[in-house]
Amino acid sequence: MAATDAPDRRIWIDGSLVPWRDATVHLLSHSLQRGSLVFDYMSVHATDRGAAVFRLGDHVRRFLASCELVGLPLAQGEQEISHAIVETVRANPGSTAVKVCAYLPSVEVDVVPLDDRVSLAVASYDPGLDVVARKSGAKPGYSPTLRIWLEKQRRNRRPDILSPHAKVAANYTGPMVAKWAAKKRGYDEILLLDEEGYLAEGPTTNFFLVDRDGTLRTPPEETVLLGVTRRSVLEIAERDGRKVIEERVRPEALFEAAEAFLTGTSAGVWAIATVDDRSIGAGAPGPVTAELAKRFREVVAGRDPGFLHWLTFVDEG
Numbered sequence: 001m002a003a004t005d006a007p008d009r010r011i012w013i014d015g016s017l018v019p020w021r022d023a024t025v026h027l028l029s030h031s032l033q034r035g036s037l038v039f040d041y042m043s044v045h046a047t048d049r050g051a052a053v054f055r056l057g058d059h060v061r062r063f064l065a066s067c068e069l070v071g072l073p074l075a076q077g078e079q080e081i082s083h084a085i086v087e088t089v090r091a092n093p094g095s096t097a098v099k100v101c102a103y104l105p106s107v108e109v110d111v112v113p114l115d116d117r118v119s120l121a122v123a124s125y126d127p128g129l130d131v132v133a134r135k136s137g138a139k140p141g142y143s144p145t146l147r148i149w150l151e152k153q154r155r156n157r158r159p160d161i162l163s164p165h166a167k168v169a170a171n172y173t174g175p176m177v178a179k180w181a182a183k184k185r186g187y188d189e190i191l192l193l194d195e196e197g198y199l200a201e202g203p204t205t206n207f208f209l210v211d212r213d214g215t216l217r218t219p220p221e222e223t224v225l226l227g228v229t230r231r232s233v234l235e236i237a238e239r240d241g242r243k244v245i246e247e248r249v250r251p252e253a254l255f256e257a258a259e260a261f262l263t264g265t266s267a268g269v270w271a272i273a274t275v276d277d278r279s280i281g282a283g284a285p286g287p288v289t290a291e292l293a294k295r296f297r298e299v300v301a302g303r304d305p306g307f308l309h310w311l312t313f314v315d316e317g
């Protein structure tokens with residue numbers, strides 16, 4: 001089966017909503033052949049006030065920053081992109097996620113395109129129902145805690161090759177190779193180290209430790225993607241009176257920590273049970289991770305008045 005069809009979904013491409021199955025690019029397009037597609041991915045939540053996008057402005061600004069880092073000359077600005085996202089979420093009821101993409105659809109021969117017109121696309125859908133459930137052989141269900149492999153060979157995205165802040169397709173190839181190998185050996189996820197051997201992040205998640213006194217520690221911004229969930233967890237924890245530290249973390253610190261977890265738009269706050277088959281703390285999810293996961297779920301669902309400004313209610317615009 002080549003493409004999974006989601007017959008109820010429409011995808012916004014350069015100003016028009018087209019059926020899911022028609023959202024295609026040429027095999028020889030620059031973005032496919034060179035990995036130059038820039039994207040961002042955000043969550044949509046069912047709330048008392050209808051569908052709401054979580055931290056829309058932050059995601060759109062990160063998307064624009066990624067385009068800038070890669071040099072894609074995108075024609076649209078923050079407002080236009082935000083409007084396109086809201087329109088697409090409205091047109092696709094029941095969505096839980098939005099993927100916004102900037103890409104070079106032109107067929108090219110060199111790494112630098114002759115035709116540098118950038119297309120903008122927005123897909124709003126439910127990745128579980130519209131994609132995973134439609135694949136034959138898909139295993140339903142999530143494991144509530146993670147078995148992690150600490151990657152020893154392949155380092156995280158290197159700033160001197162391509163900024164780790166850029167959400168560009170090419171930046172995911174190295175982590176894909178490492179995670180695929182770990183999955184074949186039965187692990188759920190990997191953690192990557194930075195150039196100097198400090199903990200960095202997962203292929204699509206940020207990483208936190210919980211010290212024995214309840215302090216949260218996470219690697220600094222220089223070496224990781226600026227995760228919106230990472231920033232949200234730091235802000236929620238601080239608001240709740242918890243101490244948070246952004247600093248380099250040695251891998252050995254994992255095995256002295258009380259708890260560890262990953263954060264991400266898909267993952268939310270996800271407890272780590274083992275790293276290289278060694279248990280972390282007294283068993284996952286630990287109390288701090290469980291509390292933060294609960295707080296994060298409350299915030300994204302609009303049940304914490306202190307963080308309502310993080311939600312864009314698409315039916316009220």
Ligand code: PMP
Nearest residue numbers: 204205206225227228229264265
């Ligand atoms: N690191 C990388 C490399 C990612 O791709 C992602 C997913 N966007 C994250 C961390 C988590 O970021 P966010 O919380 O914004 O989803």
